[in-house]
Amino acid sequence: MISGGSGAGKTLLLRAIADLDPHQGELRLEDVPSHNMPATRWRAQVCYVSSESQWWSDRVAEHFATAAPELCQSLGFPPDVLEWAVRRLSSGERQRLALARALALRPRVLLLDEPTANLDPDNTARVERLVCEYCKKENAAVLWVSHDPEQRRRLAQRHWVIEAGRVREENPATP
Amino acid sequence: MIHLSNLDLAIAALLVLALAFFAGRHHGPLGRQILIAGIRTTVQLLLIGLVLKALFADARLIWVLLMALVMLVVAGYEVRARQHRRFTGAWGYGIGSLSMFMSSFTVTFFALWVVIGTDPWYQPQYAIPLLGMLLGNTMTGVSVAMDRLNQSAWEQRERIEARLMLGHSAREAISHLRQQAVRSGLIPIINAMTAAGIVSLPGMMTGQILAGAPPVEAVKYQILVMFLIAVGTGLGTLGAVAISCRRLFDERQRLRLDRLREA
Numbered sequence: 001m002i003s004g005g006s007g008a009g010k011t012l013l014l015r016a017i018a019d020l021d022p023h024q025g026e027l028r029l030e031d032v033p034s035h036n037m038p039a040t041r042w043r044a045q046v047c048y049v050s051s052e053s054q055w056w057s058d059r060v061a062e063h064f065a066t067a068a069p070e071l072c073q074s075l076g077f078p079p080d081v082l083e084w085a086v087r088r089l090s091s092g093e094r095q096r097l098a099l100a101r102a103l104a105l106r107p108r109v110l111l112l113d114e115p116t117a118n119l120d121p122d123n124t125a126r127v128e129r130l131v132c133e134y135c136k137k138e139n140a141a142v143l144w145v146s147h148d149p150e151q152r153r154r155l156a157q158r159h160w161v162i163e164a165g166r167v168r169e170e171n172p173a174t175p
Numbered sequence: 176m177i178h179l180s181n182l183d184l185a186i187a188a189l190l191v192l193a194l195a196f197f198a199g200r201h202h203g204p205l206g207r208q209i210l211i212a213g214i215r216t217t218v219q220l221l222l223i224g225l226v227l228k229a230l231f232a233d234a235r236l237i238w239v240l241l242m243a244l245v246m247l248v249v250a251g252y253e254v255r256a257r258q259h260r261r262f263t264g265a266w267g268y269g270i271g272s273l274s275m276f277m278s279s280f281t282v283t284f285f286a287l288w289v290v291i292g293t294d295p296w297y298q299p300q301y302a303i304p305l306l307g308m309l310l311g312n313t314m315t316g317v318s319v320a321m322d323r324l325n326q327s328a329w330e331q332r333e334r335i336e337a338r339l340m341l342g343h344s345a346r347e348a349i350s351h352l353r354q355q356a357v358r359s360g361l362i363p364i365i366n367a368m369t370a371a372g373i374v375s376l377p378g379m380m381t382g383q384i385l386a387g388a389p390p391v392e393a394v395k396y397q398i399l400v401m402f403l404i405a406v407g408t409g410l411g412t413l414g415a416v417a418i419s420c421r422r423l424f425d426e427r428q429r430l431r432l433d434r435l436r437e438a
Contacts (some may be wrong), residue, residue: 015368018340019337019427019429020336020340020429021429035427039339039427039429040342040344042340044341044342045342047341048340049340049342050336052336054333054334054336054337055334055337056334056351058337065340065342067340075238089368101341102340102341105342154302
């Protein structure tokens with residue numbers, strides 16, 4: 001879990017880890033440095049889900065590398081969601097489907113930037129459950145940016161705070 | 176061919192003055208802009224008339240090449256000037272100039288050497304006007320397409336990066352912008368070919384007919400020129416967009432909008 005004031009650099013950190021911005025320092029995934037694999041493979045395995053999802057085609061299905069109806073169902077969507085038109089989606093629906101299309105890639109690491117910011121408590125619970133189950137099943141890691149102390153208490157194994165350009169680890173028991 | 180006297184041109188110039196006067200009264204700076212453009216066209220064309228006269232009298236390859244180089248440099252400058260967001264450094268000038276050079280010069284050389292078969296191949300009466308028409312049209316295609324590509328990449332940064340985040344390649348992530356850019360660069364010449372002879376009589380052919388050439392000969396030259404322009408514009412635009420698309424990303428396929436600067 002990561003927290004910190006707005007403009008502290010949380011998003012920049014996640015973007016650098018996804019290798020979207022030029023950065024210093026070395027990234028390794030299971031001992032393979034990022035520069036030893038194609039950028040496309042790195043980003044599919046270290047998948048960044050931004051706080052505002054973007055959609056470039058008309059239908060939901062066109063944004064999925066592989067159709068994953070069961071992922072969408074566990075986020076509370078009916079099975080025909082892949083046929084829906086993107087422009088009819090609410091912001092909360094977009095946010096959940098953006099998580100689903102990322103999970104469909106079966107990444108080893110998830111970088112989640114406030115994934116429950118626009119969601120009601122029911123859907124927040126669905127997202128938290130799905131991500132936790134995914135991590136257990138796939139043995140994947142998550143870096144989760146959250147402003148919600150309750151959420152951090154529920155989910156965090158470790159907690160870092162970014163402030164004044166520094167990253168500091170907090171005791172997860174006192175978020 | 177009926178010779179135009181200076182008086183004839185002066186009468187036409189009076190019409191432009193009248194236009195500038197009326198436009199200026201209601202639309203402020205527009206009148207001044209019309210006047211300046213009118214003066215520029217007079218001076219520039221008179222000068223090029225003198226240059227061509229000297230060039231035709233002393234048709235040496237070195238002079239033709241020098242003239243061609245000047246035209247290319249100016250065209251490259253114009254392409255850069257018409258872009259709202261241009262690449263920083265030498266790329267801003269280089270991408271447009273290189274792709275125009277590759278397309279216009281190759282197509283002109285091909286037309287002179289293989290199609291028309293002038294002797295020598297660089298005979299300036301053919302080489303300079305052909306290159307001029309090709310460069311002029313290619314310049315428009317290249318500048319419109321590059322402007323469109325850079326501007327839309329800037330506006331759609333989040334969408335492009337969203338695709339990169341899902342493991343798409345740079346090529347996939349920018350493919351739809353690339354298509355639009357090439358399309359907008361090529362629409363003018365496609366329209367010109369479609370409308371030629373029905374809606375509009377192309378300028379080159381009109382000029383030849385006014386100068387007394389038989390219409391069917393003029394038409395044949397116009398068809399040749401249209402085809403050459405289409406190929407030149409097409410290759411130049413495709414080339415410029417391809418290089419720009421590469422330059423918009425780095426070796427790790429990151430979108431690098433920091434390589435663009437607002438004009």
